Amino acid sequence: MDLPTVPxxxxxxxxxADAVRVVVLEPAASFESTLRCSLIQYSRSIELGLSDRQHYSAVxxxxxxxPASRQLLVTSNDLEHPEDTMLLIRPHVDSFLRHFRKAHKTVYLWVDAICLNQQDGVEKGQQIQLMGDIFKTAKKVHVWLGEDExxxxxTFSVIRKLNLSGTDREGSQPKKTTLSPSDVDLLSGxxxxxxFTRRWVIQEIALARHAVLHWGESSLENSWLLSILPAMENSLDLYSARMLLTAREASIRPLGLLELLWRFDGSECGDRRDRVAALMGLVSASQRIAIDYNADDCKSIYARLATQLINESPASAQLTFVHLLAFG
Structure with missing residues (x-):
């Protein structure tokens, strides 16, 4: 249902500089009710550390x-300008907001499409530098896979079954498991x-303290999926499975930027500049580069990256050029 004319x-x-916006999603008894929220700002270094602060979950x-065609009503928390306004959101965002909305309590969420001003390239570049910490600080990361077909x-029932039956006698190592054809089809689907092909999700899932997969009304702890993947290598030869395992590895031990670029070369993004930007949360501070989406093109980002990496390790300059030529 379209809203009346709203600015x-x-x-x-x-x-x-370290502030983030957070969506405060208002409750509604009906799934179809108009989506309403307010946007508040947290100073990440101060307010997010307070024990009495309503902590957010990231999506x-x-x-x-x-295109962004669904309507999100943004209620004002400004006493001088109390009028409501409207933000257009994409169907996927509309879908998960309805699923995550509660009947009687507000929900605090960080959603990039809403919390970042996508039209402000400078702000976007600054916020991308914080995204690793945003997902690391979130009390939970909700992974939205889409509506359930x-x-x-x-599928989640199969994963739970494999978790309960798939460890060795000591209960510590996953057994190599032979899957039925129907199980293979479900897990492959x-x-x-x-x-699983999106580049940005690498750092989002690697840095999550607690991640939950949502597929329509069904949900599953991400740790349950991760625990069966090593035993599934003979049955599921998929890039997405290797991506998840490598992301877990990156969360345990730091990987250099060049190694990350190689290991995640198959992960996709719509903007070629994001091939570097999407990995910034996983690298050491010395390897991070600032990206201005108003001024930087792909060539300038890779040139700056090459200069930085060569200054760090002059002896490997030739190898660095070969790597970056392959990625750029």
Whole structure:
């Protein structure tokens, strides 16, 4: 249902260099009720550390190809300008907001499509530098795989079954497991969901303290999926499975940027500049580079990256050029 004519939402500047916006999603008894929220700002270094602060959850998802055509009503928390405004969001965002909304309590979420001013290239570049910490600090990361096509509950049931039966006698190592054809089809269908191919999800899932997969109404702890993947290597030869395992490895031991670029070369992004930007949360501070989406093109990013890496290790300059030529 379209809302009456409402002015478009205008983003206010962030209150500090380390501030983030958070969606406060208002409750509704009906799934179909108009989506309403307010946007608040947290100074990440101060307010997010307070024990009495309402901590947020972050959402990891794919944007999809459809344009922003759904309406999100943004209620004002400004006493001088109390009028409501409207923000257009993509169908995928509309879908998971409805699923995550509660009937009687507000929900605090970080959603990049809403919390970042996508039209401000400078702000976007600054916020991308914080995204690793945003996902690391979130109390939970909700992974939205899309609406359930009737397979979510069955697939997650198979994963739970394999977890309960798939360890060795000592209960510590996953056994090599032979899957039935129907189980292979279900797990392959899950791992071929678009989310598993997206480049940005690498750091989002690697840095999550607690991640939950959502497929329509069905949900599953991400740790349950991760625990069966090593034993599935003979049955599921998929890039997405290797991506998840490598992301877990990157969360345990630091990987250099060149290694990350090689290991995640198959992960996709719509903007070639994001091939570097999407990995910034996983590298050491010395390897991070600032990206200005208003001024930087792909060539300038790779040139700056090459200069930085060569200055760090002059002896490997030739190898660095070979690597970056392959990626750029």
């Amino acid at each position: 478009g939402y205008e983003y206010k500047p962030l209150i500090s 990891s998802y794919t944007w999809g190809d459809e 009737g397979l979510g509950a069955k 899950l791992l071929q969901k678009p989310w």
